[in-house]
Amino acid sequence: MIEASDIYKSFDGNAILKGISFQVNKGEVVAIIGPSGSGKSTLLRCINLLEKIDRGRITVENEVMVSTNDSGKAVYADKKNLRKIRLKLGLVFQSFNLFPHFSVMQNITDAPVNVAGISKDEARKIARELLVKMGLEDKADAYPCNLSGGQCQRVAIARALALNPDVLFFDEPTSALDPQLTMEVLRVIRKLAQENMTMVVVTHEMGFAREVADRVIFMDNGVIVEEGTPEEVFNNPSNEKTRAFIKGFD
């Protein structure tokens, strides 16, 4: 579904991603773990076209988003193709990023109507179904300021799902939430996993990663240090850095 190879990204001369390669297969849940500052958010932002890479190649369902030319420069697909690719990808942020002046319903239907060109009626129907799925059927007319953090995050997930993405990315979706609200959000993500939604989840919830992920990627200092099944990475890490990181969560 997604293939990324040899991705490099620097900010102001500081190398942040230093040759990252990985793939995400259809129906798979990939957890990305690693210390703060290791480049996890930057990686997600690059794949979701919020940042441009310096070098490397990314394809989404065999469509080339970006590749590197002979002089080593990243070359992106044209605008029309990028728009098409972007619609296949959904991103849920740590800080929800809901529009505060929009109701829950408006937050969810805005992009489907204004970006994807779906009719208002259809978008509202989809939104209502998603709100039921998120356990928020009575919140359509509420505003973000009247919701708990866990409810906001579930609205953000509904908003991402409303565009029917092929892959959903989560950047530490629960790290702004207290334990009770974290559970609500993890329950929703677990449910999506059971429905075979393809997902990439950056998380500090090690128990959740172990339980839900098909594959775990450990990143440190801009590189993938280790990658494997949850059993391999959590029970029998081959790299000393992975071992030390995981030990910190015991």
Ligand code: ADP
């Ligand atoms: P993580 O999500 O693993 O904590 P990030 O991808 O957020 O790591 O950050 C990795 C490094 O990149 C950090 O040192 C951060 O300061 C730097 N960085 C991220 N975004 C920018 C930016 N827009 N400009 C400059 N530096 C950035």
Ligand code: MG
């Ligand atoms: Mg981050």
